Amino acid sequence: MQLRTRVLTLVLLLVLLAASPFAAQEQASPAGKKPLTIEGIFSGGGLTGRMPTQLRWSLDGTRLSYILRGDEGRRDLWVIDVKTGEKRVLVSYEQLSNLAPSPEQATTDERERTRLTRYAVAAYRWAPDGKAILFTSSGQLYLYDLASGKAQPLAPAKRGLRDPKFSPDGDWLSFVYEHDLWLVPAAGGEERQLTRGGNQNLLHGDLDWVYPEEFGLRTGYHWSPDSRHIAFLESDQTAVPTYPLTDEVALNTPVDFQRYPKAGDPNPRVRVGIVAVETGKTVWLDRAAEYIPRIQWADAEHVAVQLLNRGQTELELVLADAGSGRSRSVFFERDPHWLNISNDLLFLSNGEEFLWTSERTGFRHIYRYRRDGQLVRTLTAGEWEVQSIEGVDEEGGWVYYTSRENNVLGNDLYRIRLDGSGKQRVTQEKGTHGITMNPAATAYTDRYSALDKVPELSLRNLASENRVVIHAARSVDGYDLVTPEPVELKAPDGGLIRVMLLKPHKLAPGKKLPVVVYVYGMAGVPTIRDAWGRSRYLFHQYLVQQGYVVAYFDDRASSIRGHQHEVAAYRNLGPVALADYRVGVEWLRSLPFVDAERIAVWGWSGGGFSTSFALTHSDLFKVGIAVAPVTDWRLYDSIYTERYMGLPQEETEAYDRTSAVKAAENLHGRLLLMHGTADDNVHPQNTIQLVDALIKAGQQFDLMLYPGKTHGITGAVARTHLFRYFVEYLKKHL
Numbered sequence: 001m002q003l004r005t006r007v008l009t010l011v012l013l014l015v016l017l018a019a020s021p022f023a024a025q026e027q028a029s030p031a032g033k034k035p036l037t038i039e040g041i042f043s044g045g046g047l048t049g050r051m052p053t054q055l056r057w058s059l060d061g062t063r064l065s066y067i068l069r070g071d072e073g074r075r076d077l078w079v080i081d082v083k084t085g086e087k088r089v090l091v092s093y094e095q096l097s098n099l100a101p102s103p104e105q106a107t108t109d110e111r112e113r114t115r116l117t118r119y120a121v122a123a124y125r126w127a128p129d130g131k132a133i134l135f136t137s138s139g140q141l142y143l144y145d146l147a148s149g150k151a152q153p154l155a156p157a158k159r160g161l162r163d164p165k166f167s168p169d170g171d172w173l174s175f176v177y178e179h180d181l182w183l184v185p186a187a188g189g190e191e192r193q194l195t196r197g198g199n200q201n202l203l204h205g206d207l208d209w210v211y212p213e214e215f216g217l218r219t220g221y222h223w224s225p226d227s228r229h230i231a232f233l234e235s236d237q238t239a240v241p242t243y244p245l246t247d248e249v250a251l252n253t254p255v256d257f258q259r260y261p262k263a264g265d266p267n268p269r270v271r272v273g274i275v276a277v278e279t280g281k282t283v284w285l286d287r288a289a290e291y292i293p294r295i296q297w298a299d300a301e302h303v304a305v306q307l308l309n310r311g312q313t314e315l316e317l318v319l320a321d322a323g324s325g326r327s328r329s330v331f332f333e334r335d336p337h338w339l340n341i342s343n344d345l346l347f348l349s350n351g352e353e354f355l356w357t358s359e360r361t362g363f364r365h366i367y368r369y370r371r372d373g374q375l376v377r378t379l380t381a382g383e384w385e386v387q388s389i390e391g392v393d394e395e396g397g398w399v400y401y402t403s404r405e406n407n408v409l410g411n412d413l414y415r416i417r418l419d420g421s422g423k424q425r426v427t428q429e430k431g432t433h434g435i436t437m438n439p440a441a442t443a444y445t446d447r448y449s450a451l452d453k454v455p456e457l458s459l460r461n462l463a464s465e466n467r468v469v470i471h472a473a474r475s476v477d478g479y480d481l482v483t484p485e486p487v488e489l490k491a492p493d494g495g496l497i498r499v500m501l502l503k504p505h506k507l508a509p510g511k512k513l514p515v516v517v518y519v520y521g522m523a524g525v526p527t528i529r530d531a532w533g534r535s536r537y538l539f540h541q542y543l544v545q546q547g548y549v550v551a552y553f554d555d556r557a558s559s560i561r562g563h564q565h566e567v568a569a570y571r572n573l574g575p576v577a578l579a580d581y582r583v584g585v586e587w588l589r590s591l592p593f594v595d596a597e598r599i600a601v602w603g604w605s606g607g608g609f610s611t612s613f614a615l616t617h618s619d620l621f622k623v624g625i626a627v628a629p630v631t632d633w634r635l636y637d638s639i640y641t642e643r644y645m646g647l648p649q650e651e652t653e654a655y656d657r658t659s660a661v662k663a664a665e666n667l668h669g670r671l672l673l674m675h676g677t678a679d680d681n682v683h684p685q686n687t688i689q690l691v692d693a694l695i696k697a698g699q700q701f702d703l704m705l706y707p708g709k710t711h712g713i714t715g716a717v718a719r720t721h722l723f724r725y726f727v728e729y730l731k732k733h734l
Contacts (some may be wrong), residue, residue: 363566
């Protein structure tokens with residue numbers, strides 16, 4: 001929608017005042033406080049240190065393990081006993097370095113490191129009996145016996161193994177090798193191939209790039225509960241176009257051709273196979289779809305498969321017989337805009353019933369179904385969001401879930417009876433709770449933080465009510481930080497815009513300060529959360545110390561209020577957010593300490609798009625810094641882009657309207673583009689096409705490339721350089 005500047009009616013709905021814990025006071029910096037530095041923020045584990053990673057429950061739920069890395073680089077595998085709360089080193093740094101090296105140790109390839117970290121690839125797994133741990137070391141398998149402390153190599157002749165798993169009975173280990181599924185006895189012995197015909201274009205149980213990135217898929221195959229079958233995804237990428245990623249630093253300039261479906265391109269052709277472990281015979285699901293975002297077992301004989309159309313507006317849940325592949329439809333989920341895929345399908349009572357979450361009311365809620373697709377009851381309802389189902393205690397009759405009911409900017413863990421009664425709020429601390437429950441839903445870990453609280457990881461035993469702090473981040477109380485001020489604004493048509501303001505402690509009367517606005521602008525993804533903001537938040541605090549005001553903007557589609565609000569971005573990524581940014585900018589200009597002529601905007605990835613779009617479609621900002629930006633939605637991947645924008649062949653006007661490339665001649669303000677040359681997510685082509693269009697339009701701009709870096713431009717050296725350049729650019733042009 002278009003909002004004209006001179007007819008905007010700004011209504012300030014909420015400014016949290018002095019009584020609020022978030023309120024900022026105009027006061028001098030406390031004595032003894034340390035200033036922030038860019039090196040301190042982005043070096044090593046940063047100011048707060050590293051938190052535990054790779055949290056894994058033993059299958060009986062009595063032990064939790066995790067990897068903890070110190071500032072000096074030492075990584076140990078720890079374990080904590082749920083009953084006693086005692087924690088100890090399970091596998092020492094010396095052993096772990098060989099059995100499960102860090103991504104930095106495992107590979108020098110930047111893209112492979114990104115895959116391991118971005119998708120949290122498992123470094124180890126518990127054996128079903130809890131007596132051993134399976135480690136993956138640079139594509140090799142080691143079974144570590146906890147009693148003896150010795151590791152046995154498995155399938156030692158194979159290199160580059162991926163996604164290893166135990167069979168539920170513990171007899172077998174499965175893995176992906178050269179795009180096929182293989183087995184090896186857990187007791188040791190000869191490995192054998194289970195599927196055949198896999199290659200770089202035909203993946204059996206292996207994953208391409210787009211499914212993990214856009215459907216959150218972390219594995220391409222699943223064991224049946226009785227260990228007799230494996231259901232797997234076959235993905236044929238033959239028709240998917242390639243994108244060349246070149247290493248311009250190397251002398252011979254190697255080129256990797258990445259299979260990457262852009263909007264409107266052919267997608268991988270997918271189908272579901274079910275292979276018998278004993279015979280190696282594969283049967284195929286008797287129906288197909290454009291997308292198969294989820295596969296799981298309902299019981300030992302039936303596979304539950306979710307089938308999604310290309311428009312992502314209709315999803316069918318089917319149950320397939322493991323022996324024949326014949327399926328029957330359970331129910332359909334439909335939405336006129338798009339469906340958001342979740343992991344919230346949990347089978348109860350040996351598959352006779354299941355829990356499901358849906359956004360059919362405009363807000364995600366929990367529903368209980370019979371196996372035949374008949375609704376038993378609605379468990380939750382209201383104009384608030386269930387985030388996800390965290391676990392089910394069938395014996396106790398409880399469903400555990402996280403929800404934003406009490407804090408739209410944060411969340412809490414709740415539980416409710418399977419009959420929909422007895423709802424209880426389990427966590428009480430205001431902020432954000434990242435929950436990982438054990439298999440029986442009798443204990444959970446809570447990674448808790450808030451806007452003004454650094455993270456803390458704790459373990460709670462629900463039976464005894466015991467709570468143990470596993471690890472807490474280092475305090476930042478010794479640094480001169482300002483307190484954020486959340487604000488809500490209303491656009492003339494009633495749309496909600498959220499703003500979070502960071503300003504210096506003391507404002508000199510009559511002095512006007514420049515402003516840096518931080519944006520993302522994608523549907524359902526806010527920048528403002530009641531959670532610790534990590535290094536980027538500390539960088540914004542650094543800017544405040546340098547004399548800037550910082551403002552976070554969340555438009556109506558990205559401010560976490562439910563599906564009914566995020567669909568405002570349907571076929572309109574860019575214009576809707578920009579209209580709301582105009583409301584935010586006019587409010588900023590009304591503040592007595594803001595220099596109305598010196599307002600900059602910046603963002604990364606989707607925020608890079610929002611920045612480049614704003615500078616080519618408005619004169620709101622004097623400076624824009626776009627890092628790894630999408631510049632035309634025709635250049636981004638099919639699943640994400642088409643969910644919101646449709647097919648470019650059918651929505652030409654929408655794609656043209658939202659393109660920074662098409663509007664390059666209208667550039668206002670000074671634009672800095674920053675991109676990693678090995679970015680396999682938002683390809684460098686996005687920046688290059690905008691550069692080409694700007695040159696042809698006679699527009700001046702600035703460009704900074706990071707050779708060999710992927711989408712996150714990671715590493716202390718690169719990050720320090722990027723944000724130092726960022727600050728110098730602001731000083732020069734703002």
